[in-house]
Amino acid sequence: MRIDLHCHSTASDGTDTPAELMRNAAAAGLDVVALTDHDTTRGYAEAIAALPEGLTLVTGAELSCRIDGIPMHMLAYLFDPEEPALLAERELVRDDRVPRAKGMVAKLNELGVPVTWEQVERIAAGGSVGRPHVATALVELGVVPTVDDAFTKDWLADGGRAHVDKHETDPFEAIRLVKAAGGVTVFAHPAASRRGRTVPESAIAEMAAAGLDGIEVDHTDHDADTRVRLRGLAAELGLLVTGSSDYHGSRKTVSLGRYTTDPEVYGEITRRATGAFPVPGTGGP
Ligand SMILES: [Zn+2]
Numbered sequence: 001m002r003i004d005l006h007c008h009s010t011a012s013d014g015t016d017t018p019a020e021l022m023r024n025a026a027a028a029g030l031d032v033v034a035l036t037d038h039d040t041t042r043g044y045a046e047a048i049a050a051l052p053e054g055l056t057l058v059t060g061a062e063l064s065c066r067i068d069g070i071p072m073h074m075l076a077y078l079f080d081p082e083e084p085a086l087l088a089e090r091e092l093v094r095d096d097r098v099p100r101a102k103g104m105v106a107k108l109n110e111l112g113v114p115v116t117w118e119q120v121e122r123i124a125a126g127g128s129v130g131r132p133h134v135a136t137a138l139v140e141l142g143v144v145p146t147v148d149d150a151f152t153k154d155w156l157a158d159g160g161r162a163h164v165d166k167h168e169t170d171p172f173e174a175i176r177l178v179k180a181a182g183g184v185t186v187f188a189h190p191a192a193s194r195r196g197r198t199v200p201e202s203a204i205a206e207m208a209a210a211g212l213d214g215i216e217v218d219h220t221d222h223d224a225d226t227r228v229r230l231r232g233l234a235a236e237l238g239l240l241v242t243g244s245s246d247y248h249g250s251r252k253t254v255s256l257g258r259y260t261t262d263p264e265v266y267g268e269i270t271r272r273a274t275g276a277f278p279v280p281g282t283g284g285p
């Protein structure tokens with residue numbers, strides 16, 4: 001049985017539509033595929049409708065979290081997608097753009113820059129508002145000569161005087177929310193150091209004590225030594241070990257099924273989950 005528990009579609013930053021992803025997963029010889037878009041479940045319906053016979057879909061999501069200033073990703077499987085508290089948290093992460101931009105406007109006002117929210121909204125022209133629009137307002141006001149000059153520590157760069165962090169979930173809160181929605185949590189690519197600072201093992205131990213179910217070990221961002229170390233850590237902490245492609249279509253080079261999860265671990269995940277069941281493919285309409 002070939003099981004890939006981490007894949008993205010166009011519902012977040014993958015390039016396959018959910019339907020294409022299901023067809024490609026079957027063509028890649030997978031028996032089980034998880035749909036784990038960033039902070040959203042909106043690909044589910046299309047994926048289920050297109051699910052080929054012989055392929056089973058595990059519904060999931062990859063939740064954006066942050067611990068002690070370190071961004072991290074938490075895979076969540078087979079939770080109830082309608083459960084209100086977890087749904088509200090996903091929406092908060094996704095719909096944080098406007099409050100964040102307004103926060104940057106407020107900080108700029110405190111710095112004496114007469115930018116207004118109306119101005120930023122006009123510049124965004126109905127698109128989803130972001131830092132570049134706030135930066136353009138600074139150019140309009142003659143505060144900086146170009147948009148690039150606004151992306152500095154003086155203004156809007158990460159950690160800059162007028163910067164506001166994105167909302168990201170505390171991982172302990174994510175574990176609690178996913179559990180309450182009947183789901184299972186797996187810390188995604190916990191040692192992917194080329195993405196920046198990684199979460200210390202002591203924090204992973206605390207998450208395990210708080211109910212984390214597993215860690216993703218076999219992942220393209222982990223070298224052989226890292227995998228050995230993580231397997232040891234998982235054994236020590238009683239965590240499940242998964243392996244997955246983290247497929248993003250043509251956005252990244254990793255192919256579907258490049259890394260897979262042991263069928264016994266998959267069985268344990270499905271036994272622990274109470275929020276949703278894996279969906280067996282019926283061949284579509
Ligand atoms: Zn990730």
Ligand SMILES: [Zn+2]
Binds near residue numbers: 006008062246
């Ligand atoms: Zn991912």
